[in-house]
Amino acid sequence: MSVVTDPKIGLIDGPVHSRLDSLNRARGWYDWAGYAAPSVLDTMEFEYFALRNQASLLDISPMHKYRITGPDAGIVLNRMVTRDVGKIASGQVGYAVWCDEDGMVIDDGTLFRLGKDDWRLCCQEPMLDWLLEAAWGFDATVEDESHAVAALSLQGPTAYSVLSAAGLDVGDLKPFGIRDLGEVMISRTGFTGDLGYELWCHWDAAEALWDTLWTAGKNWGLRAIGYDAVDLARIEAGFMTAGVDFQPVHATERLNRGHTPFELNLGWLVDFSKGHFNGRGALEKVANSPRSLLLRVDVEGFKPAQGALVYSGKRREVGHVTSGIWSPTTKRSIALAHVKMPYATKRPENLWAEIYVEQEGQWHTRWARLTKVKGPFFAPPRARATPPAAT
Amino acid sequence: MTRFDAIVIGGGINGLAAATTLARKGKSVCLVEARNTLGGMATYAIGNGPPLANLLHNLSPAVLASMGVDPSAIKTRRLRTAVLGDAPVIVDGAAARMADGTPHPDSERFAGLVDRLTSYGALLRQLAEAPAPVGAPDTMARLRQLWRLGRFGMSVKRLGKVEMRRFLQLLLSNAYDAVLDELPDGPLTGMLAADAVRGAATGPRSPGTVFNLIYRMGHGGNPELPEGSMTQVFNVLADAAKNAGVTISTGVRVKQITLEDGYVTGVETDDGPLKAPLVLSTQSLPATVRSLGAAHLDIEATRRARHLRARGTVAKVNLQLNGLPELVHLPDPADQYRLLIAPSADYVETAFNPAKYGGMSDTPVIEAVIVQGATGPWLSANVQFAPSNLTGGWTDAAKDTLLKTTLAAFAPYVPGLEPRIESTQVITPSDIETATGTPGGHWHQAEMALDQLLTLRPVPGFERGRVGPAGLYLCGASAHPGGDVMGLAGRNAAFAVLEDLA
Numbered sequence: 001m002s003v004v005t006d007p008k009i010g011l012i013d014g015p016v017h018s019r020l021d022s023l024n025r026a027r028g029w030y031d032w033a034g035y036a037a038p039s040v041l042d043t044m045e046f047e048y049f050a051l052r053n054q055a056s057l058l059d060i061s062p063m064h065k066y067r068i069t070g071p072d073a074g075i076v077l078n079r080m081v082t083r084d085v086g087k088i089a090s091g092q093v094g095y096a097v098w099c100d101e102d103g104m105v106i107d108d109g110t111l112f113r114l115g116k117d118d119w120r121l122c123c124q125e126p127m128l129d130w131l132l133e134a135a136w137g138f139d140a141t142v143e144d145e146s147h148a149v150a151a152l153s154l155q156g157p158t159a160y161s162v163l164s165a166a167g168l169d170v171g172d173l174k175p176f177g178i179r180d181l182g183e184v185m186i187s188r189t190g191f192t193g194d195l196g197y198e199l200w201c202h203w204d205a206a207e208a209l210w211d212t213l214w215t216a217g218k219n220w221g222l223r224a225i226g227y228d229a230v231d232l233a234r235i236e237a238g239f240m241t242a243g244v245d246f247q248p249v250h251a252t253e254r255l256n257r258g259h260t261p262f263e264l265n266l267g268w269l270v271d272f273s274k275g276h277f278n279g280r281g282a283l284e285k286v287a288n289s290p291r292s293l294l295l296r297v298d299v300e301g302f303k304p305a306q307g308a309l310v311y312s313g314k315r316r317e318v319g320h321v322t323s324g325i326w327s328p329t330t331k332r333s334i335a336l337a338h339v340k341m342p343y344a345t346k347r348p349e350n351l352w353a354e355i356y357v358e359q360e361g362q363w364h365t366r367w368a369r370l371t372k373v374k375g376p377f378f379a380p381p382r383a384r385a386t387p388p389a390a391t
Numbered sequence: 392m393t394r395f396d397a398i399v400i401g402g403g404i405n406g407l408a409a410a411t412t413l414a415r416k417g418k419s420v421c422l423v424e425a426r427n428t429l430g431g432m433a434t435y436a437i438g439n440g441p442p443l444a445n446l447l448h449n450l451s452p453a454v455l456a457s458m459g460v461d462p463s464a465i466k467t468r469r470l471r472t473a474v475l476g477d478a479p480v481i482v483d484g485a486a487a488r489m490a491d492g493t494p495h496p497d498s499e500r501f502a503g504l505v506d507r508l509t510s511y512g513a514l515l516r517q518l519a520e521a522p523a524p525v526g527a528p529d530t531m532a533r534l535r536q537l538w539r540l541g542r543f544g545m546s547v548k549r550l551g552k553v554e555m556r557r558f559l560q561l562l563l564s565n566a567y568d569a570v571l572d573e574l575p576d577g578p579l580t581g582m583l584a585a586d587a588v589r590g591a592a593t594g595p596r597s598p599g600t601v602f603n604l605i606y607r608m609g610h611g612g613n614p615e616l617p618e619g620s621m622t623q624v625f626n627v628l629a630d631a632a633k634n635a636g637v638t639i640s641t642g643v644r645v646k647q648i649t650l651e652d653g654y655v656t657g658v659e660t661d662d663g664p665l666k667a668p669l670v671l672s673t674q675s676l677p678a679t680v681r682s683l684g685a686a687h688l689d690i691e692a693t694r695r696a697r698h699l700r701a702r703g704t705v706a707k708v709n710l711q712l713n714g715l716p717e718l719v720h721l722p723d724p725a726d727q728y729r730l731l732i733a734p735s736a737d738y739v740e741t742a743f744n745p746a747k748y749g750g751m752s753d754t755p756v757i758e759a760v761i762v763q764g765a766t767g768p769w770l771s772a773n774v775q776f777a778p779s780n781l782t783g784g785w786t787d788a789a790k791d792t793l794l795k796t797t798l799a800a801f802a803p804y805v806p807g808l809e810p811r812i813e814s815t816q817v818i819t820p821s822d823i824e825t826a827t828g829t830p831g832g833h834w835h836q837a838e839m840a841l842d843q844l845l846t847l848r849p850v851p852g853f854e855r856g857r858v859g860p861a862g863l864y865l866c867g868a869s870a871h872p873g874g875d876v877m878g879l880a881g882r883n884a885a886f887a888v889l890e891d892l893a
Contacts, residue, residue: 075686078686079685079686079690080690100691101689101690101691101692101852130690133690133693133694134690136685136693136694136697137680137681137685137693138685138686275653275686275687276653276686276687276688276859276860278689278690278691279689280653280689281653281689
């Protein structure tokens with residue numbers, strides 16, 4: 001379900017647009033849920049290396065944000081998502097995925113437990129309709145906060161130092177923790193696999209928050225970045241993106257384009273012991289019989305494998321690469337790829353990508369052997385250290 | 392605490408049919424009914440007034456056979472239909488006569504149409520007399536399902552090329568066009584149009600209304616008045632249930648359907664818990680969802696359940712009389728007829744118009760019979776259209792308007808009616824909803840429309856009446872094939888359960 005931009009209105013400004021506009025020398029804007037969001041502000045390489053070596057600031061306010069409150073809020077969410085939300089303590093964030101009645105993933109997102117009966121769900125796809133359906137008949141209220149709550153993502157090894165310099169000390173905040181400081185709420189979360197924080201505030205307070213961080217970040221190498229740099233970082237972290245690495249089933253029109261959590265390596269998020277949840281009946285039947293698997297793979301050579309078809313033994317087409325990059329930090333070519341069963345598990349050393357390479361108007365194909373990787377491609381210890389090093 | 396093989400919620404025709412069918416197959420069954428009397432919506436009455444259902448026209452012999460009831464134990468008197476008007480027409484089966492006994496000028500064409508619809512009804516009954524053809528649990532059941540579908544297909548084929556084409560053409564069309572293709576508009580088409588929309592939130596021009604007419608004629612469609620009253624019929628059925636070993640608890644309200652690990656474990660009643668791995672519910676789908684708890688169903692399922700179309704349009708107006716009223720132009724006393732105010736198909740369609748927008752008809756379609764009560768005769772009338780979603784709600788003033796409208800509609804044809812009235816009762820669809828829990832007070836718990844029939848009844852995804860957790864089934868009018876005092880929904884659910892257990 002993509003948000004269609006009204007051509008008469010065009011893209012609209014986010015809460016810190018004036019700041020981004022003056023920084024956007026590359027003039028790279030893209031449509032994120034109807035907002036003008038930067039893809040690149042000066043060069044993607046500078047931005048990426050700021051993210052991995054210094055600190056980066058990204059406006060993530062266009063993300064869809066929903067507030068679910070009331071005595072039955074937890075029941076509603078447990079009914080909707082596949083994990084047991086009861087295990088997410090107050091002041092904690094949990095990653096979650098939710099499915100339709102056929103067990104196909106609708107979207108994934110982060111659940112912020114702000115209080116006993118107070119939750120915020122952040123996700124890429126519009127979800128108000130679905131949340132209202134889930135809440136029907138329960139004592140819970142669903143509110144779309146997408147245009148009321150702004151969020152800035154501060155990521156990178158010096159992110160903690162930037163916050164300290166801004167007078168926001170969250171040294172004891174552990175990964176997935178939340179700290180409410182009144183005007184601003186800080187969660188130790190992100191989409192980069194690195195040390196990082198997300199700062200949440202009222203839409204109108206976002207500019208002031210941006211300026212505070214900007215000033216504080218001067219001596220810590222802080223750089224405003226666009227999504228292109230984040231995309232590299234998230235692939236290195238092994239994170240998948242809706243609409244790229246899986247198709248949100250409500251946004252598909254063709255049959256069988258959806259995926260179960262098991263096919264996306266999210267089986268660990270499915271809790272059959274918690275009682276009924278949406279798609280449970282269907283998921284119980286298919287838990288042990290995925291049709292394909294989303295693999296993390298090392299790609300031989302150095303050519304980005306984006307869009308490559310995957311073959312078994314260079315002969316049988318068995319899948320395709322959904323996200324493939326040259327990873328600047330790990331210095332290797334890495335990819336996420338959907339591979340059909342049984343080829344995803346049977347003789348995985350026999351998987352090859354047929355990469356299409358364009359060089360000055362000429363196309364070539366390169367065979368690159370794929371090697372399955374367990375866990376993220378890049379997971380620096382600094383991402384989890386508490387308190388973080390004051391680098 | 393006693394354990395049963397199955398618990399049936401609701402003691403109406405379908406609850407009794409399901410419970411007795413299962414019991415006769417060796418299951419220990421407990422039937423719980425919230426009211427103190429059996430019969431469900433059919434026998435619901437206020438005080439000493441007549442029950443909501445007065446006539447039998449669709450009681451299934453297959454149900455009686457499954458329940459072990461001798462059909463002759465149900466004593467009824469067949470009524471002729473008098474379509475009231477300046478020149479009333481008397482219809483008996485396929486025969487249409489004028490009041491003086493001469494054949495109606497269109498009687499031959501009318502008989503042809505009725506015979507054809509009746510034969511179509513017999514055809515569709517093949518589908519009605521088995522669980523909906525989807526979701527069979529194993530190979531044998533699937534083969535049986537295929538066999539039944541194949542047999543139905545062959546029966547349609549055997550109609551012959553011309554008649555098959557006519558059947559398929561007619562099945563999905565609207566009653567108005569279908570009857571006016573055969574007959575000029577008048578009392579005969581008025582009667583067919585009224586019978587096609589009774590209980591429904593449709594007018595004769597609404598698509599699919601021919602199906603409803605055929606459904607009504609599934610067992611001939613002749614109005615039969617039970618000897619004594621509808622309660623007598625249910626006494627016979629209740630005896631059959633008891634003979635089969637069904638434990639019947641009346642006056643026990645089910646508060647909650649209980650579960651463990653996604654399996655039904657029984658029900659919690661205001662009398663304590665009852666345990667059984669199977670629960671069959673004659674409650675409407677929304678009520679069943681409430682008893683279960685939406686948390687135990689998928690979100691899509693509750694979405695479909697809440698968008699179920701069930702808007703009742705029939706109010707009951709009961710008039711207690713101090714003697715039989717005279718009928719204008721008709722030879723026999725009033726208690727010999729089913730009285731119909733539906734002078735033309737256009738009249739019926741016009742009566743429907745206000746109901747589209749939450750209004751009641753000022754020229755209603757009425758079906759009435761004389762019922763003998765303990766204290767004398769009642770004229771019991773089904774008045775249509777009186778929608779459950781009446782603008783402004785069913786206030787006392789609205790009820791009074793409905794009563795006056797009803798009396799005004801009778802006035803030209805039954806002029807001596809008003810002086811004979813001792814007392815009156817107006818039972819609106821909202822009252823029926825409050826009393827029986829049926830959404831919108833709808834006769835069939837869910838509109839009998841093509842998108843809510845057969846494998847799609849009451850909504851897609853509840854195949855063979857299975858709802859959510861293993862062991863829970865719908866077995867009331869909202870299950871396949873639908874309502875009326877017929878019992879097939881209950882019998883089908885029992886068969887689906889037995890197949891699933893096998």
